[in-house]
Amino acid sequence: MKEAAKNKEIPAQYNPSNIETKWYDYWMKENYFHSTPDDREPFTVVIPPPNVTGVLHMGHMLNNTIQDVLVRKARMQGFNACWVPGTDHASIATEAKVVRKLREEGIKKSDLSRDEFMEHAWEWTHKHGGIILEQLKKLGASCDWDRTTFTMDEKYSESVIDTFIDLFNKGKIYRGARMINWDPAAKTALSDEEVIHKEVNSKLYHVRYQVEGTDEYVTIATTRPETILGDTAVCINPNDERYTHLHGKKAIVPLVNREVPIILDDYVDMEFGTGCLKVTPAHDVNDYDLGERHNLETINMMNADGTISEEGELYVGMDRFDVRKQIVKDLDEAGNLVEVEDYQNKVGYSERTDVVIEPRLSLQWWVAMKELSQPALENVMNDNIQFHPAKFKNTYRHWMENVRDWCISRQLWWGHRIPAYYYGEGENDFVVAKSAEEALKLAQEKSGNASLTAADLKQDEDVLDTWFSSWLWPISVFDGFYEKDEVDYYYPTNDLVTAPEIMFFWVARMIIAGYEYRGEMPFKNVYYTGIVRDKQGRKMSKSLGNSPDPLDLIAQYGADGVRMGMLFATPAGNDLPFDEKLCEQGSKFCNKIWNAFRFLTMNMDENETYTPTMVIDEDNLVDRWMLSRINQTIKEVEDDFQNYRLNDALKKVYSLIWDDFCDWYIELAKPNNYGDKFDVAKMNIALGMFEQLMKLLHPFMPFISEEIWQYIDERSNKEALCISEWPSYNEEQVFEDDIALFERIQQMVSSLRNIRAEMGLSPKADIEIQIKSDDAERLNDNYWIIRKLQSVKSLYIASVMEKPKASASALIDKDELYVPLADLIDVDKEKERIQKEITRVEGFLKGVNGKLNNANFVDNAPDAVVQNERNKKRDGEANLEKLKAQLKDFE
Known part of the structure; x- marks a missing residue:
């Protein structure tokens, strides 16, 4: 010692704060958490990078505790444990915070150049970034802090840009106008996975459209009447006999009085609503598909901030939700509003800003996912990569089998700027290059115009989706696109610990990137944590005020x-x-x-x-x-x-x-x-x-x-x-026999404690013990255990024994334990107590049997209620039998 x-x-009291600081400082000083490649087998974990400006919350606490448990055990097992920490630049969240800070200082983002804004963003990041990593140290996280990585680090950023260029050159990244999810608050596109669908109480507005040249109207139901401003067709099912006479005719969009064709498409469900559908190609995904099939005009009636654009003709500059209220009034006054009914539907909200998203036709950059995703699907389904629990494989499979192309451009300034350079007005007048100098050469070659200068080039204003950088995380944290020594040693990593809600944001995409750029899995196991909820079952969040501060805990x-x-x-x-x-x-x-x-x-x-x-x-x-x-x-x-x-x-x-x-x-x-x-x-x-x-x-x-x-x-x-x-x-x-023997003795001691409690005997009262057992020799040899834990004056063990009169008993496996009570309690009082208890239980059983013998009760009461009464009867009869046996012992 x-x-x-x-x-x-x-010290008499354990003081965690002093001890935790002491040992964490010691571990750090001795560099126990640092890892370099050697001849040991590696055990690698990469942290799910929290937002650079984030602070520790309960979800982080759970996730990182689990990671630390896995890493610490592996380190003790002799593995070369390497847990890589880091943070994500979080384009939308961080830019929103910087914009808010600037607004508080009286500065508008629109008043700044891109470079000026980036200076403010980096200043914010340097001031607030990494706080969460320092907080994780309080938790005891044994990360290799020397390896801390930020997705905007220079080398990491280079790998992101090189990946974009590579996929573009392979034809797997393309630029095109498609329907996207638009966040009017952040003024950026979102991927499908960044949209949360919530069940909300809405209104369903029934609006009538006049058939051109007639007094006839068709009624159409919509939850978004403001989009009437962008209608370019009315659609009916060609097999709907109610509307056969409308084939080839036109309808008049109310208020704007726009003549639009009545088109035929079996997409329309004849059984839903009136069987008539308004078509707004620029503001609904399905309507866009209809517009493509029928060559419809596209009217973008909404600005980036959710206000009505000039193309909408009416309510220009008004907010979409204010317009919704006004247009309903105007439709009513014009005689076009048939009715308004309450309606429950799912509405998409931005995962970042929590505002209602708008489907919007927009020119964006996309990753073609179908071919890329195949290895990632196969290797989870065949358990090369194992999910824990395995139930999440089905969710994963469904998403991967129905994967859509990934919108990777974001209309922001904070992030990795898309390396595309435009040199003309044509749709294809652009090149993708790592630098402006390289872009100029490519542009000259592509255009055949050697006189192009750097001044003729304009780089794309958009940045890449944050997940486009974090999908490279298990590779890029080891500089794996440029140096092979470390990535060849540490990759694939062992365990990924994450939440199931980012299965598609991050997990699936890391697997895709792993097979595309390393030809193998990025990790062997994925451990999905649950959501931390309060006692009412609500997800813990700052907005609800139901989440304690982890540091306070x-x-x-x-x-x-x-x-x-x-x-x-x-x-x-x-x-x-x-x-x-x-x-x-x-x-x-x-x-x-x-x-x-x-x-x-x-x-x-x-x-x-x-x-x-x-x-x-x-x-x-x-x-x-x-x-x-x-x-x-x-x-x-x-x-x-x-x-x-x-x-x-x-x-x-x-x-x-x-x-x-x-x-x-x-x-x-x-x-x-x-x-x-x-x-x-x-x-x-x-x-x-x-x-x-x-x-x-x-x-x-x-x-x-x-x-x-x-x-x-x-x-x-x-x-x-x-x-x-x-x-x-x-x-x-x-030693199995010794375990069994000791457990029997434990049960005997516990039974003796229970007998003392039931009989009101003091723990210090000396008692006599008699044990009927075929294992007398070993019990005698270890009698000292019972004697040490119980006040026992004598012990008698035999294989053949009658239960003593006036004794309490307990059955332990095949052994019978008896405690004679005649010298310890008032026997007559005990008999009286037992008899009263027998009378009480008999009365209780009489009431239970009365219910169970009542056919009306048995036939009509809920099954659970009837079964509860049967359980009462069973337990009561067992108790009664026990009490009668006790009473007999005292006679």
Whole structure:
């Protein structure tokens, strides 16, 4: 035992804040988290990069705790563990924050040049970026901080641009006008995956359109009456006999009085609504397809900010939702509004700004996904890449089989600028190049105009979708497009821990990029975490005000307590119903461990030297049982890790430490007389076992385990639990017979405690025990265990025995345990108590049977209610039988 533990009293209270700071600083100073390629097998994890301007929230806490558990265990197992941290530039979110800051300073983005705006954006990033990574250190995250990567780093940015150029040259990136999701707040295009569909209470407006040259009208229902301004056709099903007479005619769009053709297309569902459809090609995906098939005019009636454009003719400059209110009034006054009904429908919202998106025809850059995605689909379906839990494979397959081309251009300034350069007004008058100098040469060649100058070129104003950079993350964090040594060593990575809601944003696309640029998977396993929810089942968020500050939780309960609280309630892929009491439980567990260790140190002899050992006393049942339990748990924990059941693994370690070691082993190992010191040999074994327990605990609760491990024995300056050897399972140290015997004795002790409680006997009252068992010799040899935990004056064991009169009993496996009570209680009073209880139970059963014998109740009551009564009857009859047997014993 090292001197600090022997001669300096361990503090009475566990103080997590001091200990956590001390050990994290030590780990960092000794560079234990840093990894460089060597001859060991690597274990690589890349962090899902949080937004550069983000702060720690509960989802981050859960995700990064799980990653840290996996990495710490791998490090102890001897792998070259490398956990790469970093942040994402988050184009939309970061630009919005910078614009808001500028607005507060009285500056409009439109008043700045692009370069001026970028200066402000970088200033914001340098000031606020990376805060979340510092916060993760408070959690204990054992990242290789020397490898911290930012998606706007120079080399990383180069890989993003080179990837764009490569895919363009392969014909897998193209530019085209297509329907996109438009965010009027951020004024940018969004991919399908950046749109959240919410069920909302809307209105369905029934509007009539006059058939040209007649007094006839057709009625059309819409939830977006403002888009009437962009209508260029009315569509009916060619098989709808109600409208056969309208074939070839025109309709008049109300208010704008635009004549539009009545077109025929079997896309229209004759059974839905009136069977007539208004067609607005510029503002609806399906309408756009109809417009393409029927060569319809396209009227873009909405500006980028959601106001009505000049093409809309009416309400120019008004906001779309203000127009919705006004146009309804105007339609009503014009006699075109038939009715308005309440209607529930799903509406798309921007994932970033939470505003209603607008479908919009727009010229954008796209990645052709169908061919690219095939290897990514095949290798998840055949389990080369394994999802945990596997249920997410079906969701993944559905998306991948129906994958759409990816819109990768964003109308922003913060981000990776698209490397396209325009030299003319023609649709194809552009080149894609890494630099303006290279672009000029290509433009001269493509145009055949050698007199073009740099002044004739204009670079595309848009930036790339943030996910277009982060899909390269497992490759680019190792500079894998330019240097081979590190990426060849660390890639593919091992485990990715992420949330299922970014399965398509990020996971699928990383897999696609991995097969496209490395010819192999980017990771072997994907562990999907659940969503952290409050006790009401709501997702925790700042806007709802239901999310605690993670740093406040750490300050109150310690990082270990919070880590345990998070892990205890989160099976893979299932949501976490978070309750702060879980963190409190984690804190109490720390105190339990601390007090147990402190108890051992207080019972050391200052004149002795202690050496932790796992060499046990082979004749001691308790030692053999505890050693067996440690080995059993090692094996079970390993199985849980293999199957990503981390919460199950932690619960097993928790039970091993709290129940087996603290409540049983230490209690049985301590001296018989108060004030006596521990036997040196017993103390050495207890310390050795404590050392193993701290190793098992370390990935989950690194700080307290390191603190105690360092106390247990003299360590060199370079020794640390975080790099010590992970416990290995030893089948030869699992003694099944001893486990079974000790568990029987445990049940006997528990039964004796229950009997004392039921009979009102003091824990200190001496009792007599009689045991009917065929295992008398071994029970006699280990009678001391019962004697140490119970006040027992005598024990009698035999294979043949009658149950003593006036005794309490318990059945433990095949053994029968009796406690004679005649000298301990008032027998007559006990008989009277039992008889009263019998009378009460008989009355209870009479009421239950009355219900069950009533055919009207049985036939008409809900099945669950009837079954509940049957359960009451079963339990009551069993209780009655037990009470009568007890009464008979006292006669």
